[in-house]
Amino acid sequence: MFGDDVDEGDVLVSLCDLKTYYGEDSLLSDDPVKAVDGVSFDIHKGETLGLVGESGCGKTTLGRTLIQLEDATAGEVRIGDTDVTTLTGDDLQRWRRNSQMVFQDPESSLNDRMTVGAIIREPLDVHDWKTPRERRARVRELLDTVGLSEEHYYRYPHQFSGGQRQRVGIARALALEPEFVVLDEPVSALDVSVQAQILNLLNRLQDEFGLTYLFIAHDLSVVRHICDRVAVMYLGNVMELGPTERLFQQPQNPYTHALLSAIPEPDPTADSDRITLTGSPPSPRDPPAGCPFATRCPMKIRPPEYDSVDTEVWARVEMLREVLRERSNADRSLTERAREILGLSSRFSSADEVHDELFADVTLPAAVEDHIEEAMDHVRNDNETRARAQLREAFGSVCDEERPKSHVVDDESGTSRCHRHRDEHDEPSRSQVVSE
Amino acid sequence: MATTVETTFRERLTRQPGPATKWLGVLLVLVALQFGAVMQTIMSTVPWGTIGGALPATAPWAALAGVGDALADLPTLLARDVIPNQGYQVPGEGWQGTFMGLSPAAAWGIRVSLVYLYSFGFVGWLGYGYLVFRRHYRAADWTPYDDMLGRLDGHRWGQFGLVVVLMFIVMALFAPTLGPTTVQSNIAEPFSHELQYFDENAGEVTTILVGEANLQSVSKGGGGRNVGPMQYDRYDRFHPFGTLPSGKDLFTFMVAGARVSLFIGLLYISLAAGLAVVLALVTAYYKGLADLTVVIAGDSVQALPQLLVLILLSFVLSDTWIAGIYNGGLLLALIFAITGWPYLWRAVRGPALQVSNEEWIDAAKSFGQRPVTTMRKHMLPYVVGYLLIYASLSLGGAIIGVAGLSFLGLGVNPPTPEWGRAVSAGQPYVATASWHISLIPGIMVVIIVTAFNALGDGIRDAVDPQSEAGSNEVAAGGGGA
Numbered sequence: 033m034f035g036d037d038v039d040e041g042d043v044l045v046s047l048c049d050l051k052t053y054y055g056e057d058s059l060l061s062d063d064p065v066k067a068v069d070g071v072s073f074d075i076h077k078g079e080t081l082g083l084v085g086e087s088g089c090g091k092t093t094l095g096r097t098l099i100q101l102e103d104a105t106a107g108e109v110r111i112g113d114t115d116v117t118t119l120t121g122d123d124l125q126r127w128r129r130n131s132q133m134v135f136q137d138p139e140s141s142l143n144d145r146m147t148v149g150a151i152i153r154e155p156l157d158v159h160d161w162k163t164p165r166e167r168r169a170r171v172r173e174l175l176d177t178v179g180l181s182e183e184h185y186y187r188y189p190h191q192f193s194g195g196q197r198q199r200v201g202i203a204r205a206l207a208l209e210p211e212f213v214v215l216d217e218p219v220s221a222l223d224v225s226v227q228a229q230i231l232n233l234l235n236r237l238q239d240e241f242g243l244t245y246l247f248i249a250h251d252l253s254v255v256r257h258i259c260d261r262v263a264v265m266y267l268g269n270v271m272e273l274g275p276t277e278r279l280f281q282q283p284q285n286p287y288t289h290a291l292l293s294a295i296p297e298p299d300p301t302a303d304s305d306r307i308t309l310t311g312s313p314p315s316p317r318d319p320p321a322g323c324p325f326a327t328r329c330p331m332k333i334r335p336p337e338y339d340s341v342d343t344e345v346w347a348r349v350e351m352l353r354e355v356l357r358e359r360s361n362a363d364r365s366l367t368e369r370a371r372e373i374l375g376l377s378s379r380f381s382s383a384d385e386v387h388d389e390l391f392a393d394v395t396l397p398a399a400v401e402d403h404i405e406e407a408m409d410h411v412r413n414d415n416e417t418r419a420r421a422q423l424r425e426a427f428g429s430v431c432d433e434e435r436p437k438s439h440v441v442d443d444e445s446g447t448s449r450c451h452r453h454r455d456e457h458d459e460p461s462r463s464q465v466v467s468e
Numbered sequence: 469m470a471t472t473v474e475t476t477f478r479e480r481l482t483r484q485p486g487p488a489t490k491w492l493g494v495l496l497v498l499v500a501l502q503f504g505a506v507m508q509t510i511m512s513t514v515p516w517g518t519i520g521g522a523l524p525a526t527a528p529w530a531a532l533a534g535v536g537d538a539l540a541d542l543p544t545l546l547a548r549d550v551i552p553n554q555g556y557q558v559p560g561e562g563w564q565g566t567f568m569g570l571s572p573a574a575a576w577g578i579r580v581s582l583v584y585l586y587s588f589g590f591v592g593w594l595g596y597g598y599l600v601f602r603r604h605y606r607a608a609d610w611t612p613y614d615d616m617l618g619r620l621d622g623h624r625w626g627q628f629g630l631v632v633v634l635m636f637i638v639m640a641l642f643a644p645t646l647g648p649t650t651v652q653s654n655i656a657e658p659f660s661h662e663l664q665y666f667d668e669n670a671g672e673v674t675t676i677l678v679g680e681a682n683l684q685s686v687s688k689g690g691g692g693r694n695v696g697p698m699q700y701d702r703y704d705r706f707h708p709f710g711t712l713p714s715g716k717d718l719f720t721f722m723v724a725g726a727r728v729s730l731f732i733g734l735l736y737i738s739l740a741a742g743l744a745v746v747l748a749l750v751t752a753y754y755k756g757l758a759d760l761t762v763v764i765a766g767d768s769v770q771a772l773p774q775l776l777v778l779i780l781l782s783f784v785l786s787d788t789w790i791a792g793i794y795n796g797g798l799l800l801a802l803i804f805a806i807t808g809w810p811y812l813w814r815a816v817r818g819p820a821l822q823v824s825n826e827e828w829i830d831a832a833k834s835f836g837q838r839p840v841t842t843m844r845k846h847m848l849p850y851v852v853g854y855l856l857i858y859a860s861l862s863l864g865g866a867i868i869g870v871a872g873l874s875f876l877g878l879g880v881n882p883p884t885p886e887w888g889r890a891v892s893a894g895q896p897y898v899a900t901a902s903w904h905i906s907l908i909p910g911i912m913v914v915i916i917v918t919a920f921n922a923l924g925d926g927i928r929d930a931v932d933p934q935s936e937a938g939s940n941e942v943a944a945g946g947g948g949a
Contacts, residue, residue: 143826
């Protein structure tokens with residue numbers, strides 16, 4: 033029922049507007065955590081698709097949803113004619129044979145009260161694979177395949193190094209001969225010297241068994257080394273997806289650009305043209321209404337009437353909006369919330385200080401100043417929601433209001449989500465970068 | 469393919485049969501010594517009559533049954549009648565009716581020593597078997613459990629606990645053999661049994677009812693009305709721990725009481741621990757609503773004052789049919805289990821939650837392992853060590869609890885022996901010559917509860933070497949009377 037008839041290079045797994053939210057069904061929940069918020073892309077048979085992004089951007093959740101460790105909230109994971117998010121019971125059990133996962137932490141992914149042989153054999157036992165004797169023989173064969181030796185059958189994970197343990201994890205994932213393997217940061221817990229060995233092993237296995245990988249990582253150099261295509265995730269969204277070399281050399285999306293800037297340059301004299309992102313990603317409980325990256329984007333589109341405003345001044349204005357936004361998301365204790373509801377006071381009474389700090393050394397154009405003063409009045413009256421709305425109305429653009437669509441940005445059908453790909457705006461390029 | 473190194477346990481056994489044969493040889497000796505008892509168990513527990521009735525009544529079958537009965541009558545090393553200690557002394561002729569004419573004290577001492585030698589020999593045989601298996605037949609050269617046993621190796625405090633606990637268990641198992649007399653003849657129905665003694669006034673061997681002899685052997689303070697530890701009464705009966713105020717033998721009372729305590733304790737622990745571990749695994753695996761429900765249930769039960777509930781329930785239910793089973797022992801065990809499980813559940817919930825967050829649980833889910841198997845294979849081994857620790861500690865608590873209840877006159881009904889009742893009976897004589905009645909059972913309770921705690925400490929240090937010895941916040945919890 034899974035991918036056997038798919039040719040090399042054809043679509044094997046197809047994600048369609050996949051959403052995974054956490055904490056919806058909890059009794060005392062606020063907004064759900066939107067870990068994966070509408071992701072669509074295809075994974076081709078035999079390729080390695082990299083999935084990169086900052087910590088907490090939802091890449092691991094996406095991987096876990098793909099192998100049905102998490103239930104999808106909405107959307108589809110289509111393999112052939114089957115939507116695997118709707119599988120249950122025996123169908124799901126049968127399907128599980130075909131997609132496996134290699135976990136991040138080899139210390140935690142192997143039960144150290146079981147022998148290595150029993151660990152690798154367990155998937156075979158679960159799916160009643162042939163006879164017990166054949167299973168044991170298969171385990172020995174797998175040990176050999178991943179570069180361990182047969183004598184290791186009755187050893188315990190304690191007796192192995194991190195790299196060897198990860199090999200055991202890989203052998204377990206391969207036991208049922210899956211088509212599709214999710215590699216969740218498989219080398220990030222290992223020494224650099226061992227990382228290369230494991231990556232080479234993964235490459236060799238892919239050639240040998242025709243595997244399809246989803247390679248989740250935050251180490252961009254590893255991704256560049258091993259992946260055919262790369263998807264860049266931010267706040268539950270795939271911002272850009274494209275062939276590895278094109279993406280690394282000519283990133284089209286401002287976020288990809290910023291992410292790649294974070295790769296350390298070995299040559300200290302090299303002309304550095306970096307984008308350093310300020311602040312932290314917004315809370316996935318309350319993502320921005322428009323572009324997910326709008327709150328930190330250095331290339332954000334301005335309303336036409338402010339085009340002439342000085343870059344430095346504009347950056348301060350955006351920063352004020354960011355500060356107000358952060359404050360609304362900050363954790364507040366029950367008492368504080370109660371006091372706020374009762375209109376007693378909030379703990380945020382330092383709005384003027386923020387204002388002074390931001391705007392003391394710049395001269396604001398009159399049009400800008402009016403709006404800011406009006407917003408500050410709302411803040412002083414303890415109505416920050418109102419202040420935020422007012423600022424958005426005054427200074428917001430399409431980036432704040434509309435979720436960017438996926439635009440094809442290269443001739444290999446790579447895509448990027450950014451309003452600047454639309455004809456009426458300039459393409460995102462370095463000239464618009466707001467430098468610090 | 470590499471099937472050549474594949475060896476099964478049987479293949480390893482046939483390749484090197486020596487050590488296993490030696491081990492089985494020791495078993496044969498041990499069984500031979502008690503062969504009669506083994507056959508007796510087989511002949512008496514299996515309903516041969518029913519089976520024989522179903523089969524055609526043929527001569528060979530009848531002969532076989534006869535052989536079985538004959539074998540069951542074979543003398544066994546540890547039977548009372550092989551080394552009898554009940555006899556009487558005739559002046560000039562020495563002891564009559566005892567083992568090889570020895571004094572009752574010596575005969576009794578030999579029997580007790582043999583029982584303990586045999587039992588520790590059996591335990592040693594089990595340990596030796598494990599070592600033989602580990603050295604010669606186990607496929608893995610090392611397992612994590614080796615390290616745990618290794619840590620127990622140098623743990624003197626834990627070993628002390630283990631030895632005392634084993635002695636206690638042997639005492640309970642061999643209670644009828646260990647006593648200088650039997651519960652039936654001396655405690656339960658003394659007026660239905662007789663004994664012979666040499667009456668100095670009459671100058672001849674006379675027969676008297678045990679009950680009447682008891683009345684002349686009471687321990688009620690001083691003035692000739694006391695039979696202390698290691699003393700003979702005037703009917704030449706030997707009392708290792710002296711007698712009770714009723715004249716009954718305290719040692720016989722104690723060994724039979726050990727049985728009752730151990731039965732209640734073990735039943736309580738298996739029920740409570742079973743419930744605790746199942747709930748802990750289920751709540752840790754599913755979390756959410758399941759966890760919340762059990763937390764509320766557990767907290768509600770824990771909010772009840774356990775001792776008061778015990779007293780109340782054992783009083784309220786004392787006239788029902790359930791109080792009749794094992795003289796109220798079953799009822800006590802059930803009440804202990806119902807009020808005591810949250811304590812054990814709390815103790816293993818932490819480790820269970822911790823292990824449920826390991827990635828190997830996700831891995832098991834990802835290839836479709838069934839939840840029950842995941843709990844058993846991937847969670848239980850990490851929880852069971854902690855369960856043993858707390859089970860051992862609360863078993864001591866249960867023994868105190870049972871003794872405390874019977875001290876108050878609740879719980880196990882007389883005449884079934886219970887240690888707390890001995891303490892209670894001796895209370896008026898604590899400051900007199902009959903101090904032994906309260907003191908000996910009291911010290912025994914202290915020693916055994918300490919031993920269970922020591923064993924728990926030992927297991928904890930073996931299972932979880934990071935936890936420093938000294939955090940004894942759980943010691944002697946549970947019953948806490």
